[in-house]
Amino acid sequence: MDGDAIVVEVDGATYELTREAAADLQESLADALTERREFFRTAGEFRADGSYVVSRKAADSAGNAKVFDSFEEVRRLYDRLPETFDADDVGTTGITGSRRHMLIRHFAEHPAFDCRIHRRNPLTGRKEDGEE
Helix, strand or coil, X not given: CECCEEEEEECCXXXXXXXXXXXXXXXXXXXXXXXXXECCCEEEEECCCXXXXXXXXXXXXXXXXXXXXXXXXXXXXXXXXXXXXXXXHHHCCCCCCCHHHHHHHHHHHCCCCCEEEEEECCEEEEECCCCC
């Protein structure tokens, strides 16, 4: 910091910002790092600490959400599931209760996962790129 200016280095370039500009930049970065995306029945939220939360879209209790350390952890969970999977398969990873069904729906709704609902009763997901 030089007097009333904030010095920021980004990718080898140095920038001198006023306190106000630095505060605006900080707010913009926080907004970019945190995002809640709603789908039909589920929502996914990137938090500033790097964690990723899957929740029921309109729910507000912790019982309707599963917090992962990162989105990559959700990806690893999905990758470990068989081509066709149900709540029991999701449950083998330690996820319990209705969160198992919520995750099946999230995998089918989120564009990062090549998955669809294969059956509604029992709720079953199917990876699109797999063969049965």
